[in-house]
Amino acid sequence: MTDIYKNSAQSIENRVADLLGRMSIEEKIAQMHAFWLLLSEDGRHEVRTDAFTGADDADRLKAKLSFGLGQITRPLGSRPVDPAAGVRALNRLQKFLVEETRLGIPVISHEECLSGIMAQGGTLFPSSLAFGATFDPALIEEVGRVIGEEARSIGCRQGLAPVLDVARDARWGRTEETFGEDPYLVGLLASRYVRGLQGRDRDFLATLKHYAGHSLSEGARNHAPVNLGWRELNDTFLLPFEMAVRLADAGSVMPAYHDIDGEPCHASHHLLTKVLRDDWGFDGLVVADYIGISLLYKHHGVAADPAEAAALAFKAGLDVELPGDDCAAHLKEALARGLIGIDTIDEIVRRILTEKMRLGLFENPYTDEAGIALQTPEAIDVARRVAQKSVVILANDGILPLAETKTIALIGPTADDPLALLGDYSFPVHLIVSDLKDAATSVITPRSAFEARFGTERIRYAKGCHILEARQSGAPVFPGDVPDMTTLSQTSPVSTSLDLIPAAVEAARQADVAIVCVGDLSGIFQTGTVGEGSDTDTLVLPGVQQALLDAVVETGTPVIVVITSGRPYTLGGLEDRVAAQVMAFFGGQEGGAALADVLTGVVEPSGRLSISVPRSGGASPYFYNHKFKSSGTPVARHFGSRYPFGHGLSYTDFVYEDLTLDRASVQSEEGSVGVSFTLRNVGQRGGTEIPQLYVRDLVCSVVRPIKELKAFRRVFLEPGESACVTFRVPTDMFSFTGQEGFRIVEPGMFELMIGSSSAAIHLRTQIEVTGPVRRIEGDWKMVSRVFVSHP
Structure with missing residues (x-):
């Protein structure tokens, strides 16, 4: 029997x-x-x-x-x-x-899968910060599905991803692992990633991490304490986790290393049981x-x-x-x-x-080695599309798209280094396990992509400088390993050599345009310039990259700066002197090809910043959805962002017009607000615009952010084409954590702002929420609906 x-x-x-x-x-x-x-x-x-x-x-x-x-x-x-x-x-x-x-x-086998299954031969996807820049939930669900299929094929049944930390301070090394700085964007993309990864039957476990508040550590230092009140924790840092649990039935959660107000997350009954299981109904595993x-x-x-x-x-x-x-x-x-x-x-x-x-492990415990499916054409295609859609044009004086008749000086330490396109949880980079590094032969670098596109005779390559002359390991893993920090002396591994700059300057002088590729080499625990445990105190480009950029700009040759990195960087005051600036994040194995596609106009640029670029490291922590007084009084000169959340240029132009509301007021206890407008392409090329809806609570019982993202949508329009876009926002999404510690919808006036970024607001109106203060309990409407119609 x-x-x-x-x-x-x-x-x-x-x-x-x-x-x-x-x-x-x-x-x-x-x-x-x-x-x-x-x-x-x-x-x-x-x-x-x-x-x-x-x-x-x-x-x-x-x-x-x-x-x-x-x-x-x-x-x-x-x-x-x-x-x-x-x-x-x-x-x-x-x-x-x-x-x-x-x-x-x-037994359950688990692997890392933040930017692809982290095993030899797995498809190398872009970083999560690049995922965020796509503003494309459906595509991120496709990414999750493909990664989940690769993971299952090698016997893995639990993936330690996604990261739902809301980026707050770009100096934090793990910024690259986040989807960005907005909790709604993070929660929506993470939920879709989880759905794709786990599948319809949840026969694979996604793992939400790092629960919670990990990204607001003291000084943006790994594992450092988090000093945070409950309202801010709940409204900003817990919201993405709640969305992924309620909307995507996430199968696992991982607590963070830090303490919050003296309570370590791994020992928090309030977070791990009261909030997660009792309030949200989570029924999976906490690892x-x-x-x-x-x-x-x-x-x-x-x-x-x-x-x-x-x-x-x-x-x-x-x-x-x-x-x-x-x-x-x-x-x-x-x-x-x-x-x-x-x-x-x-x-x-x-x-x-x-x-x-x-999971079905008792019936099917073994893995079919004949069914291993890595680097499939479908997976590579998805990786390429994510990389293409994540490239953000920050500034452009008209030099882009590049004419293929140009001669190009391709300069910089990230132009021909495959590891410069990979994040800290990609297999070739993740050096915690050993000093052995995969050759990353599947990675297409910018140099190989541009030489294939323009021909080697039109490309003059010069490295210009090193970021790291040798990859290292063995740095202290955790802060606190050294008890007396006053006696600690560490030498930075970042190169200070200027020897390669003259050759780069000469290459720039002989070209029609110079593309200077700068940024990071990711690596955990100080084996790189960004990544887990690789925090920084500045947003100046690592090493001597700024000196290289200064020298190339001085040649007078038009300069296009391409940043492949895990965090935003400043350009030392050269922002107004370069012809174009491009944020490409870590683009994965197809990153170089995607960059060439976008810069030449084969693919229209559609990436938008999921994280603001602070004016300086002194502005950190900086994020668009800050409080009114965050700038100080008088306003601090270093405060703010030249390129804020949601910013990104196209090769065409759009206008926003004809704003309408479907009602003048709405009850707090029911319903939704519909705001419609016309979006029109008035340029000469087809292109994708990403209209964004922001909301501000004008008078509230607690201090609220100056604006918060509540809806967005990618919209492609041909030249001269227009579309009617309708954002329908549930009144539940006007909620916040009130003075008594639970989520409420409060009556009052709310400003609705339609923009092409958090700063570029084109249309404004107001809606009144009427009725009693309503407490939100159990499931609530967490996602706006968007409708696009073409006349």
Whole structure:
């Protein structure tokens, strides 16, 4: 007779109850953590050992695995491994767990997938900041779907993405991992990414991170404390997470490393249980950020030892420790000391087993190595389209689009470096796992793309300078590793050599136009100029890139500056002296080709900034949706943004006219506001405009931002063509967190602004919300609808 838990005809609830009743305490605890192993096809798996994850031995590992395992950490993403060999090794581990342990519970394999599945051979997508610049939710859902298919094909069933942190301070190294600085844009794009990644049946788990407020750390430093009140936390930083849970049924959430007002996120019952599960109805798994539980006793000092740290985190609402069992291994001790109860452990294990059954792992634990599908034509096409749509023309004196008869000096350290087009969580860049780097042979650099487009005889390439002359590893992983910061002395790895500038100047003098490619080399923990743990104190271009740009501009040759980076940078006062400025972010493997497509006009530019470019590092933190008094009194000279959120130029011109409202007032308790206008292409080329609707609460019981994005839409128009655009905004979206700590819609006057960016407002009107103050509870309308009609 088949055991109930093995019978797929039974309900998941019955199966889980049956299995849980058979488990020993050791088998339960085994489901509550992962192992980070270097898997082998012959079953002789090795424990990954380094300063980050610690160490273990083979005999101890075998004994532990006999009880089962909750998750396996990055089996194909931890080192360069042939995908087929990696799948065979993963299947070997799975076979042991399913066929040779007492209960045969399969393991969940997780990988990183922020900009593509982070394993050898995976498609290298643009960075999340580039995703945000597309303002194209449908395309981002397609990205999620393609990445999810690649992940499933190598046995991965949980992806540690997307990042829902709302960018606030461009000095923060992880800015590149965010969708941008607006919570509505972040939440909408993340929700669509999650839908694509998980699929209709949620047979794959997306992981929302870093929950929450991670991007507002002190001084934009990795892991630094966050000093934030509940209203700002709820309205800005929690909103994208709530959207992804309610709108996309996200399957997993990962807490952040920092503390908020003294409470570490990994030990916050309020965030992990009260808000996430009780208020929002989240029913998935909460997984720790890597060694996040250990930091409760090692750094935060809210626990005395691993047992107490484990008890704090698991009682707060955590389900699975990643990447290993640093603290979960001490849960029996925590039980004996009365720090945690068996009922809590049972509830956690019940959730883990439920998710494994939902994923279908009990029926289909193995991966077909013949079904591996990486770098498919469809995936590459999607990566190319995202890269094209993310290129933002910041400024253009008419030199763009480039005539293909021009001779071009292609200059700069990012012009021919494939790693300069990749973010920190792409496989070739992510050096936490080893010093081995993939060759990134699939990456099309700007040099290769322009030489293919213009011919090598019209391209004069000169590197101009280095950003990093050698890639390094071994920097301190966490702030706090050095107890006395006054004695810490670190040398920057960024190059200061000026030797290559003269050759670049000569190349510029001999050309019709100079394209100067500057920016970042991403790398985590100070192995790059941006990325996780690679924070900065300035928005000046890293190293001597500003000196290179100064020298090239002085030649008098028209200069087009292309920034491929993980954060915005200033140009040292040259903004008015360059012929054009382009923000290309990290464009992924198709980034160079996409750049050539846009600059030559083969593809019309349609990217818009999802993050403002502050006037200087001193303006940070800067974001468009700030409070009225954020500029200081008198207004600080360094405050503001030359290129704000939503900004981006086309090769044609649009006008906005004929604004109408469908009503003069609306009840707070129901309905929506419809605002319509005519958008017309008055230029000589077809092009895409992205009209944006911003709202301001004119009089409110608490201080509110000067404007907030509530709707947008990509609209393509041929020359002379017009369209009627209608934004329909639910009154729920006028809500905010009131003085008593819950979300309300308050009556009053609201200004509605239609613009081509957060600063370029073309049409304005006002709507009155009437009726009582309304508390919003449970599900609420979080997304505007947009209608476009062509006469």
